[in-house]
Every structure is written in C-alpha cells, then in structure tokens.
Amino acid sequence: MNTIAQPKPSVSLSDRLLDAVGHAIKAPSGHNTQPWLFRLKSGQVELLADPRRACPVVDPNNRELTISCGAALFYLTLALHCDGLATMVRVLPLGSEENVIARVMVAGPHVPSDDEQSLFDAIPKRRTNRFPFSKQDVDPELQSEWINDAKSERAWIHLIHAEREKHAVADLISEGDRQQASDKHFRRELAKWIHSNTSSRRDGIPGYSQGVSDFASHFGWLAVRTFDWGDGQAAKDRQLAEGSPLLAVIGTEGDTPADWIKCGQALAKISLRAASWSVDASYLNQPIEVPRLRTKLAELIGTNAHPQLLLRLGYGSEVKPTPRRSVEDVLV
Ligand SMILES: Cc1cc2nc3c(=O)[nH]c(=O)nc-3n(C[C@H](O)[C@H](O)[C@H](O)COP(=O)(O)O)c2cc1C
DSSP, X not given: OOOSOOOOTTSOHHHHHHHHHHHHTTSOOGGGOOOEEEEEETXXXXXXXXXXXXXXTTOTTSHHHHHHHHHHHHHHHHHHHHTTEEEEEEEOOTTSGGGEEEEEEEEEEOOOOHHHHHHHHTTTTOOBOOSOOOSOOOOHHHHXXXXXXXXXXXXXXXXXXXXXXXXHHHHHHHHHHHXXXXXXXXXXXXXXXXXXXXXXXXXXXXGGGGTOOHHHHTTHHHHHHHSOOHHHHHHHHHHHHHHSSXXXXXXXXXXXXXXXXXXXXXXXXXXXXXXXXXXXXXXXXXXXXXXXXXXXXXHHTTOSSEEEEEEEEEOOOOOOOOOOOXXXXXXX
C-alpha cells in the first residue's frame, strides 16, 4: 500500500525529469518513428512533435504522429507520478510555439495509486505483437477496465467479439492493405522505416518484429519498396484479425489535434493495462488510414464519431522489444 510520498533529496529535480523522459520514449509510435522531442526547463518538461519524423503519405495530417506524442505524454506523466511528483499538464495545439504539444509542470509531491504503479510497472512489458494470438478469450473484467480507461482520457473504445463483425472489419483491413500496397509512394515511405535485424538504427521496425530471419531481413526493405505485396498482406491480416479473440476500435468525439492527443493517452493506458494482464496488442490501422474505409468502419460499428486506431488484442508468445533512441537524442 502506498501511504507517503518519499522525498528523494539526493536526486536533483532535473535528473528526475530526465529519468521520466527515459520512460516516455518507450511509448509506441507509428513505424517506431519516435516523433517526439523533450525540452527540460526549471520544474517542467515540454513535449514537442518532431515533424522531421512525419510520414506524409500514410499520415498526411500528422494524426498518427500526434497520437504517438499523446502516448509519450501519458508515459511521461505516469513516470513522474510514480516518482512521487504531481503534475499540471497544459496541452497545446500542434503547430503552436515550435510544435510544443504539451507542457508538463511539476506541482508538488504525489502519492502514486496502486493502479498507477501497476501501469508504470507494465512499461517494459508492453510490446506490439504482430504474431497470431491464441483463441483464449480476454477476461471480461479487463474489457470493462479498458472502457473506463478510454473514458478517463476522453476517448472511447468499441470492442468487437462477434464473428460476423470481425469478418466485416477484416474485409476493410484487406481492402486497405491492397490499396496501400498498390501505391509506390506508400511502399517507399514504409521501406524507409524497415531495417535488418542487425541494423544499428535505434528507430524503425526491425525484420524480427514481423518474423523475418536475420538473412532475409537484409532485403526486407527492398521487397517492401519494390513489389505490390497487397494480396499476400491482405490474406495474412485477414487471418490475424479473424483469428484474434478481440478487435477494438479506439476513437474520439472530434477529429482535431487535441482529440488525437487524447487518443494517444487512451492508447497508452489501454495497452499498458493490457500488458499488466499479460495481454498483447497489435495494430491493423489500414481501414482508418484510407479515408474512404474510415467512413465505412465508422458506419460498421455504428458511430458518427471518429475511429482513430484499430487493434487486435489477445494472448501471444513473447516478442523481442524494438529499439529506441537514447534520451540524449531526443532532448532539445
Ligand atoms: C499511432 C500508431 C500507429 C501504428 N500503426 C501501426 C500499424 O499500422 N501497423 C503495425 O504493425 N504497427 C503499428 N503501430 C505500432 C508501432 O509500429 C510500434 O509501436 C513501434 O514499432 C514500436 O514498437 P513497440 O510498440 O513494440 O514498442 C502503430 C503505433 C502507433 C502509436
């Protein structure tokens, strides 16, 4: 039980802020672009979007980039709370003040709740798992917690168990795969973020995350860039979607940068909650990235609001972590 926030006299506040940044950079991000920067000021951390890491083909409005920053913001405040520091957060619209997304100010001591501590402890366990999940159903209690998690971040989550609905969503995913892979600009952009298992790069997606061998991973980017692999990916993703016990759409009432940050915060909380229950999450965002299919997905799940992310959730085998840049690399 947590009762008293322990003062940490030997560690300076700026070291504690740096430590929190070290946790924030573990957040998920589209293509592992890690599109964030952090600026330390007296008693505060600014989180900035890094537009040099944008993916203008798949994400022309920086929607996913902003969602990724929202996830990092959740990790940052969670880490500060679990270090005994209360926070005041001011979220700013993207494009204002040199792309500052949020200003997180330390506002005195804080006693982390057991819930905060268990989410924090899940940070090193949370990984995107692109492999098939077992048929085992996800505990209904965890599903209710996700609904509350989304609400607490002013987002929503729609859970899909019914086979018929899963088939219909899988149709949209397959259509998205075919459309995206047929576009050479999409393939070129994706190929830039794919690298070999032995690469020294600290961002992007290594081949092993997709089950590619060390040898084949040297050519993965070239294959992705050169061929229209839409049909193969469509078949693979259909199996993954239909074979997972649960699909979930995370969405928001509006579709502005402020909503995307809320979505990122909800994603962080939901995926850390999942990891704390040993449940894995993986992304099948294709039908949200293609505008025509996004409208169809909203109709399918019966909402006038805005789907932002499509996940599959379930129990998978252990996967290796993806790399991250160092704290020094992300400091302004
Ligand atoms: C906004 C957003 C969009 C993402 N879209 C996809 C996606 O379409 N397909 C996919 O396989 N992973 C997707 N991811 C997962 C990232 O690729 C993953 O977070 C990144 O590679 C880091 O790996 P990790 O989550 O295991 O730490 C997305 C993540 C975020 C935050």
